[in-house]
Amino acid sequence: MPYPPVPFAPEFVPILEIVAPAGAPVPGPEDIAAMRAGASGFVQPVADVIAGRAVDAEDRVVPGPAGQPDITVTILSPAGHRDRLAAGGPAVPGLLNIHGGGMISGERGMDTARLVELVLALGVVAVNVEYRLAPEHPDPAPVEDCYAGLLFLAGAAAELGVDPERLVVMGGSAGGGLAAGVALLARDRGGPALAGQLLLCPMIDDRNETVSSHQYTGIGTWTRELNLLGWSSLLGPAAGGDDPVSPYAAPARAEDLSGLPPAFIEAGSAELFRDENVAYASRIWAAGGNAELHVWAGGIHGFDVYAPDSELAAAAIASRLSWFRRVLGL
């Protein structure tokens, strides 16, 4: 094999045997519907995820991109936050969350558990955005929907009890890529100021030319084959080619990474996105920008989602919280 993979940490091997058995057939566009159904199967109602903990939830339909349909968001707040606000209580930081699923699958409810934990740990308000998926809605629909979600969060800051100086955009996998794209859009359009961008194993490079993009061919929770399917669904024939690709869709294509909010970039060492994530951090630093990078040994793609009770997930989540406290002044 020309690209021996970095081995998976032993604690993930039994999980991989269940969720990503070796020898699975190469996925194609015809499998996207089943992928979506599979992702939906893991989504629980918000109230069940909150399970009586001190978090308020509200769904709302808010404006989408100009001339495009409205988008739906779920707003998660510390319980009683708006009552306290009405009584003169302080605004809190706000998060815009973007779910993953390779640009072709998934829904915002996948991330409710992660966000409830953040609301409880940090006392923040989280806005979880539903965006249109490829291939029915190719680029720029997904990233523009997400950006519209950011505009809603920033515009409704006073009503939501959010401090507009402390907004963070975040997401995992495709959601991490879209979060990076939203940060680039916010910079280039003079949009809402961001205090940070939390990019968890972000999908940012449509070219699939890195070493790690080859190392996880046919293995792992997000394979080279799935990645090619995701990018071709989002970008069509432009994916991976010499024709221009929007940097807001594939942030690794951005020529200028200066002037971005502080980035937190996390990946597993045993995943496809490792090298593009490390390169993105390196290019931010080279521009004099602020980034923190964590590459966890043997981590599979999305290890904290697939194995929330693993040692590595606990360490990774603690590191995220530390970064949030630093960039948000908590």
Place this chain on the structure above:
Amino acid sequence: MNVADYEPVPPVPYDPELVPALAGFLDLVERIPLRADTIQVNREHFATIVPPLEQLLEGRRIHVEHRRVPGPAGDPEVEVTILRPEPAVPDAAGIYLIHGGGMMLGTRFFGIDEVFDLVENDGVVAVSVEYRLAPEHPDPAPVEDCYAGLVWMAGAAAELGIDPQRILVSGTSAGGGLSAGVALLARDRRGPALVGQLLNAPMIDNSNDTVSARQYDGIGAWDRNNNDTGWNALLGERRFTASVSPYAAPARASDLSGLPPAYIEVGAAEVFRSEAVDYATRIWATGGQAELHVWGGAFHGFAGFAAGTTVADAADAVRSGWIRRVLGL
């Protein structure tokens, strides 16, 4: 190439919480610019800032022993300090410590307190090695002394009560570079098995010409000028030739496969950032295991000099977690 030939590269800014700690570091450690003609006065100054071992160990249930052990073939013996838990535990994990100081400064007691908790609470046996320093003893003296100490430790595993399959080599700065060099030597000479290599802000690239080296030229802790002094002292006239040993400058190694799992930690705002990231990336490309943590806005040596800050506490917790995983604690 002259430094002035480059476009200025803006540095990554410091974490605001670390700014006072950086000022403290510069005032305490880097009071005297480190140049070829100030190495000796810097050594004398360094000696005043490293507390005596007895003072560091006060109140600890740790047994201390100093020993002379065989050096490299034909060279003097090397001195090591052995820290053991009291009472001893059987089949202990071992940590082999290599101190920092730019290849020119420091003793085996510099930073040794980093392992006290592991020895006292987790039953680890630590060995810290005194290696010869450049420029009086240029490459390969430092790395060969370090390797000789490791060979001794592995050979004495039974006597020391160490499980020879659980020895970790660990160092910071120059000690991180020497740790990487020792891991390469152990691989190439079929020497002691290592369970891991902990490379904290490692000094591994003699070119001193990376993006981050250019960003911290004249600013920060262990800036590009200090680093030049270190590499010149270690390698002399060989520094910019093809004959630089990969054991002295591990970034020069052409093959990074077959190495023990690496833990590579560095600050985002320091000279060694680029070479540390590159070393991890090259290990992964061979299918090797490495964990990489680049801490936002952190200066060289922040972990040891900014205790109590949010970022240093996070770095300590993550490093400790990795040590526990690789040593099976």
